[in-house]
Amino acid sequence: MEAGFRVTAVDFCRPLLRELVHRAPGIATVEGDILDFPLWAGRDPELIVCMGDTLAHLPGAGSVRDLLRQCYTELVPGGRLILALRDYSREEEGSVIVIPVQRDADRIFLCRLEYDEESVGVTDILYSRVSGSWERSAGEYRKLRITPAFLERELTRTGFRIEDTTVGEGHITIIAKKDA
Numbered sequence: 001m002e003a004g005f006r007v008t009a010v011d012f013c014r015p016l017l018r019e020l021v022h023r024a025p026g027i028a029t030v031e032g033d034i035l036d037f038p039l040w041a042g043r044d045p046e047l048i049v050c051m052g053d054t055l056a057h058l059p060g061a062g063s064v065r066d067l068l069r070q071c072y073t074e075l076v077p078g079g080r081l082i083l084a085l086r087d088y089s090r091e092e093e094g095s096v097i098v099i100p101v102q103r104d105a106d107r108i109f110l111c112r113l114e115y116d117e118e119s120v121g122v123t124d125i126l127y128s129r130v131s132g133s134w135e136r137s138a139g140e141y142r143k144l145r146i147t148p149a150f151l152e153r154e155l156t157r158t159g160f161r162i163e164d165t166t167v168g169e170g171h172i173t174i175i176a177k178k179d180a
């Protein structure tokens with residue numbers, strides 16, 4: 001925006017989009033599922049950025065392929081796609097891992113990871129001090145285990161040219177270009 005670009009954010013979380021607009025009023029928002037392609041199609045972007053664990057939260061490898069194809073279709077010739085996600089492709093020591101995410105005087109947030117062949121079972125565990133005693137809440141969900149090789153292969157099959165792949169410190173970042 002400050003550099004002269006039009007920015008559109010796509011997310012299904014209305015409160016998150018509201019906060020984004022509050023912090024950066026010029027950003028256009030689209031509330032909905034990123035796999036509902038007509039919601040965000042037809043904008044002719046020069047750059048699409050997919051960060052965080054968006055890809056890992058998709059239902060399966062087919063959905064990842066579909067999203068990459070849609071990104072290719074939407075980008076202008078010469079446009080770029082940047083993918084950045086956590087690397088769950090390599091299983092850490094042991095089949096169950098507990099990671100301390102955040103801790104302060106009144107909260108302890110832990111994340112439990114349990115690896116299987118195609119996904120990681122995630123349990124978020126939050127301990128909160130309420131009126132002097134600790135209360136526990138938890139939520140469970142699955143994330144895809146996406147390898148850098150899978151992403152590079154699918155991007156290339158779609159028509160992208162890989163400009164850079166960085167894998168390290170538990171993250172995968174890929175920059176791909178739609179040639180003119």
